[in-house]
Amino acid sequence: MFRDHKDKLGWDQTLANKAFKALKKLVVEGQVPPDTRLDSRSISDVLKMSVTPVREALIHLEAKRYIVGSPKCGYYTMKLDTKHISDQYGVTKIILQDVFRGSLDGLQRRLLLLQMTPTWVDHGSVSEFLESFCERVAETTNNGITADLVHESNIRTRYVRWLDLQRPERLSCIRGEMIQLLELLDRRDKNGAIANVDRQFSAIISNVPELVLEGNRRAGDTKDSWLETLSISAES
Numbered sequence: 001m002f003r004d005h006k007d008k009l010g011w012d013q014t015l016a017n018k019a020f021k022a023l024k025k026l027v028v029e030g031q032v033p034p035d036t037r038l039d040s041r042s043i044s045d046v047l048k049m050s051v052t053p054v055r056e057a058l059i060h061l062e063a064k065r066y067i068v069g070s071p072k073c074g075y076y077t078m079k080l081d082t083k084h085i086s087d088q089y090g091v092t093k094i095i096l097q098d099v100f101r102g103s104l105d106g107l108q109r110r111l112l113l114l115q116m117t118p119t120w121v122d123h124g125s126v127s128e129f130l131e132s133f134c135e136r137v138a139e140t141t142n143n144g145i146t147a148d149l150v151h152e153s154n155i156r157t158r159y160v161r162w163l164d165l166q167r168p169e170r171l172s173c174i175r176g177e178m179i180q181l182l183e184l185l186d187r188r189d190k191n192g193a194i195a196n197v198d199r200q201f202s203a204i205i206s207n208v209p210e211l212v213l214e215g216n217r218r219a220g221d222t223k224d225s226w227l228e229t230l231s232i233s234a235e236s
Helices: 015-028 040-047 051-063 082-100 104-110 123-139 144-165 168-186 190-220 226-235
Strands: 067-070 074-077
Touching (some): 015 051, 144 190
Antiparallel strands (some): 067 074
16 A cells, blocks of 8 residues: 555666655655755756656655655645644554554564563664554554554654654653553553553644644755755665
8 A cells, every 4th residue: 555666576676766765764854844846857966866767756755645746847845734743643543552452462472572671762762662663563463554554654753753752851751651551561451551552642642733843943944955965865
């Protein structure tokens, strides 16, 4: 559903895929200002490739709703949108709660992540753990669509999550809630785990409007440097 372009034979080895991944990373992380025109020639110069694979990458990005536009009118980055971000969080919440309503014994056996002690060193490690936790839980359903929905939700909320975790009080709160959730799952406390997830996602969704404003403002400050950042990102 969300990864259909990867099903094309040889896509992973194409220049179009290289351009797609480099541009997607910057768009997801808010490093391209809102309403920025994505000029294929400028991008191709930076990525040191022809215009054709860049145009193909832009078509894929638009098809996945990371950017807006068309080949005729040009492509542009979108602003962060409160409803869209909130809806993405809502999808993950529903999926996690649905999994927890099932057998927690089976979840414990299949999810080695629950047997590990998380590293809560900084906001980066917490963000990585949160994404990994949600995706691993979704994968236990053996439903590819469900797993893809959570994966896509993680990508589309990554920048807002990063902003949220930059706040010390939120970082502390999220760490505490996740430690409690792992303990609840270990005790097979189904109702407690469901309530914990509801509380966590309600808290972040309530903060989304403010985080979206901050994210759009910060992204706007990168107007003169995003092509340079693209160049560095593509080389790494």
